[in-house]
Amino acid sequence: MSLRVRMLALIGLFLALLAVAGAAVMIVNARDAVRAEMASALDLGIAIGRAEAERGAISDTVAALDRLGLRHLRFIAGETPPEPLGDGHAAVPGWFAAMIGVAPQAHPLTGADGSVLLTVVAEPQDEVAEVWEDLQSLALAMLVVGLLLLGAAWMAVGRALAPLARIEAGVQRLRAGRYDSGPRGGLAGGVPELARLGSGIAALAEELAAAGRENRRLGQRLIEAQDRERRGIAREIHDELGAALFAIKVDAGRILRLSEEPRPEAFISERVEIAGRARAVLSMAADVHRLSRRILVRLRPALLDQLPLGEALCGLVDEWARREPEVRWSLDIAGDETPDGLDGLDEVLRLTVFRLAQESLVNALRHARPTRVSVSVRRSSDRVEVTVTDDGPGLAEGPAVADDEAGHGGLGISGMAERVRALGGTLSIGPNGGRGTRVAAFLPCVPVGLEGVA
Template sequence: MHPVKMVRSGVSRSSLSSSRFNSATWRDSACVLVLTMLTAVLCSLFDVSELAYRWTRRAERFQLDELPVTLCVLAAGLAWFAWRRYRESQRELAHRRALEEQAERLLAENRRLATQAIEAQEAERRHLARELHDELGQYLNAITLDAARIRDLSSAREPEIHRVSLAVMQSASFVYRQIGGMIRRLRPIGLDELGLPSAVEHCVDGWRTRLPHASFALTVDGDFTGLADALNVTLYRLVQEALTNVSKFARESRVEIYLVRTPADGERHGEIVVTVADDGPGADLWQPRAGLGLIGMRERVESLGGEFHLASRPGDGFMLCARLPCQAGVPEPSGAPSDEPSAPIEPPDAVRSEN
């Protein structure tokens, strides 16, 4: 369970326990009062004091006739002691409730700061992707065009110049591909232009090419427009990291990806559920893992107020499931400008090649 929900459930349990404690206190007090009155009535009917005097008068030298007063003082002292303990328990409950409310506020603040950190990170990545595309792209394009011109002019006269120009074009093409890969890692392709479902579908298609022995099934259900950028990126990274794990441990398995948005229900805004399951060799979740991918996914999901679950056994496949509220990642109002994302660099026709 998410920490914030645990705190809320703890607060509700504390309130419920306090009300039960109060009702039990009054019920027990009523029982004591009724039992005292019943004892007084029985003692008056059966003359218990006279009987006790006849039984104890032979032990007058032990002053047993003074015992009732002593017992009354003892009973009053025990009642005072119980009342003090009751007051202290009430103060302790109030203190715990205050601490739980403070913890809830701190967790909410921590979640807000984590969301802002993700927003800042993605804004920086957008800016860096645009700089790579706009600044380096145009110079590489110019180098490629110049090299193509040298190649055309020297093809019949200078074989050495022709060979060098081809080497320059190949180097420019290589740099194009490398920068395109950097941009794809910095910012998912098509996420801003086409939306989350198309970006996820493009990611799955890429893994279909890389893992020909695995089969992939993608199911998208619901409307994914209007989501915060941090939420879109988190959902995409979840699928991306899950498929990366498939490439490491289940290269010949069947993989099923579900991306579902549940509709809003009354005051609830709905939630988004991402599930990636495979029928590969599985893993023992109780054993320590060397990688940080799953830890990073859990931190991303929980920073947006979601839940992250894993299910696996050796030889029985692997499944991860994340549930996030649709309103997660809504940024705080600010005047910070945001850069428009840019498309990945495509080399010119003269040197375009398959990645």
């Protein structure tokens, strides 16, 4: 059953109850009125009948009284039982007369000898008939008014609920992934509540469309970042690893030829050349090893696979301290608010926290020229806060950081922001008080949208 029909059914039920209550009140009032009318008519009939009976014969008295046409009264010579109620008005249903419950009232007038001379009868049939006619007229009027009211309510409710169809169509478009709900007023109209609901759905469609565009933009940026990363790795492999392997191949081939074709007259010089070639091969192998480690660190920090997150961050800061001994380094890790601390974070969060610290340190040393760098990682029950501060010239005085330049650690400024947003967190990069730069990231411990995933 539709909402429109239910509302009209409730209105109809209310009208029906109102009609039943009105009829009940009318019947109760009519019962009292008929009884009072019958008592008054009977008193009048008794007075008139006694006066007329004293004048002459009873038959002449009855004829004279009948000619008066007194309403509700009937005069009978002698003692005659009254007729049952309703016999004189067949139009009045018996059940209605029974509901009124007023029977004919008879009063005998006796003579001096005690005999009944005249019987005065007060009959309620006419009064009951009038009440029945009034009730019929009232019922007809209420029926007409009720039908008109239901018709008006049908039109008003239909007009008020008309936006529901547009709202339903808008929701279906949202479910289908189409956010072209048109102007905001397209889902409005009708009652204020539905207008607000339509405006809210239209605003939601706009936000979903904007989120879809932002997701496509982020996806494109991530693909571009991956392509840049792959091109960088390919360039390093081609330029450095390829050249090193080619040099190793040349030196190894020369060593092989010298060892297969020994010449006694050039034995000393060949041994010297073989030793030099071997040292060159060892040097190239060391370069290849360092290059492979650098590429692997860019792809996946080995520290995270070998150590807990806190120790991996300590190793990261210690490594930079060895490289930059003139800079004062500090690391503050606080995860005591939860039983498992930082070790209880999932793999994605652990990698993100490490990458944030890694990239922030790279940017601080590359662009800020600081004398002091501080790293702070704090975990509460519902989020992780990563803060990296330095005392360099700051954003206002320092050089601008380009996204492609900031990609050494694998993320870059743009990549960090996109990754933090993807996890439902926030990233802010700004001045650190009066001097320096402050990078602060807030990450929920459970990624947005995965709260109910076991």
